[in-house]
Amino acid sequence: MTTDGAPDFLRFANIQKSYDQKTLVVKDFNLDVAKGEFLTLLGPSGSGKTTVLMMMAGFESVTSGDILLDGHPITRTAPYKRNIGMVFQNYALFPHMSIAENLAYPLKVRKMPKADVSERVERYLKLIELDGFGGRTPGQLSGGQRQRVALARALIFSPSLVLMDEPLGALDKKLREQMQLEITRLHKKLGFTVIYVTHDQTEALTMSDRIAVFDDGVVQQCAAPDVLYEQPANAFVADFIGENNFMPGTVVGHDGDTVRVKISTGEEIVTRRADCDTVGSPCKVAVRPEKLFILPSDHAYDNTITATFSVRLYVGDFIRYFFDLPDGTEIVVKVLNDHAAPQFAEGEQAKLISRQHDCFAFAAKS
Structure with missing residues (x-):
């Protein structure tokens, strides 16, 4: 069970990761995530947060331990069978496709009927406030608009979980703040579960239900933003979150x-x-x-x-x-x-x- 009593949706059980079989970059990671929760993995570069995300996605193998999604172990499940959406910093949109074709791609791969594809693409264009932009290519959009398309493409096939790896890192301060509000709005409206990776503490405090603070492959504290800020568990958390x-x-x-x-x-x-x-x-x-x-x-x-x-x-x-x-x-x-x-x-x-x-x-x- 998660700390607030909600049933476990995602569980990391005794996860460890080593690239050379000598040094652990993730050490005994244990965490339960509730359905619909927005969990942020926060920490400095090299702390292990992105490695955890890549293991969740299936892009990195797990050295030991298990990952369970909705009660089913997925540690050895191929990435394309995990039903997980991904949003990257560099958008990862197909430049030769229109915006509508980019959104339709994950639906066509899943062999959704053509009429249903068109209807859902129009619905998601409206959801991200880009209705009328379906015929444009990614190169004809601003950075903020491209990131909204990337977000919609990760959500359009109704994934079990959405993983976001520094998705706002390429945006300037003003756009970044706008996209924080946009992601928060969509999360509240649609209720999807998010694992979000960032090194930006302000972003984490603004958007998250809970934050897991990483250092040297270990979670130093996992709690709600106000608890981390007001009741840090150790000096690292006190120093890393805000100013002290x-x-x-x-x-x-x-x-x-x-x-x-x-x-x-x-x-x-x-x-x-x-x-x-x-x-x-x-x-x-x-x-x-x-x-x-x-x-x-x-x-x-x-x-x-x-x-x-x-x-x-x-x-x-x-x-x-x-x-x-x-x-x-x-x-x-x-x-x-x-x-x-x-x-x-x-x-x-x-x-x-x-x-x-x-x-x-x-x-x-x-």
């Missing part, structure tokens, strides 16, 4: 789920315990720039940090303030760009405040 300040310190006490940490200013701050609570052990305290505030402030707080101001950067809708701790650690605070945004002289000391709920203590080694 990390302050070196030493654990001086703990009580249940909270830890007291002494930082280089000599001040003690209270944090939530992540993977660190041994008194005397080195640790690092993570707190996000938007969760830090500068005194005086209307925000409630538990912790105070004395820091030295270095520089102020104007970013438009907000301002980034950079401070230094005595050990040289740089701290960033994000402040909304309004009349209350403070002014500092270089070298001036300030008091930074935070809630203990917004701070996490991680083991220094992590």
Whole structure:
């Protein structure tokens, strides 16, 4: 069963992958996916996320373990028999075919009656808001339009599952954001199951029901976007998802789920315990720039940090303030760009405040 109690639709059971029979690029991957779920595999280059997608598609063999789709093992099933749609970064459309012919191709391969093919092609052209474009070739469309056609072609034969490998990587920022909304709209309308691969954390947070964060072939955490952001399981997730300040310190006490940490200013701050609570052990305290505030402030707080101001950067809708701790650690605070945004002289000391709920203590080694 998946974490929310929905029945398993897709299951990865003890999946491992090695290309040389020595080094594992995917290590003991276990995950259940519910029908209709949008799951994103997120991680840096070389972390193993694309390898998992290629094994799911059947383009890479599985070294050990099993993949089950709708209760049936498909680990040794040929790719063309898996009934899976694929969307790639480079569109993979046939340049010599019209848009309508591109959409019709997977239906003709499955020997669908001609009348049904025409009706479904027209329906999907309308669905992606390209009705009237069926006679054009891919070269006559914009990048965003071509990617919508690629998406429609992956969906038109009603696949069991849709795999997307960095599908928006070739688009500029504005088009990318438009296509994120388009894919999300189609997913909600049609209810298909998605495994989506990206290294773009904003894209993952925006589109996903759950995100599996990869590093070195291992899933570090798999959870809903808000849980990953607000409750990272370890320092890698805290650093990879969004932006975080990390302050070196030493654990001086703990009580249940909270830890007291002494930082280089000599001040003690209270944090939530992540993977660190041994008194005397080195640790690092993570707190996000938007969760830090500068005194005086209307925000409630538990912790105070004395820091030295270095520089102020104007970013438009907000301002980034950079401070230094005595050990040289740089701290960033994000402040909304309004009349209350403070002014500092270089070298001036300030008091930074935070809630203990917004701070996490991680083991220094992590």
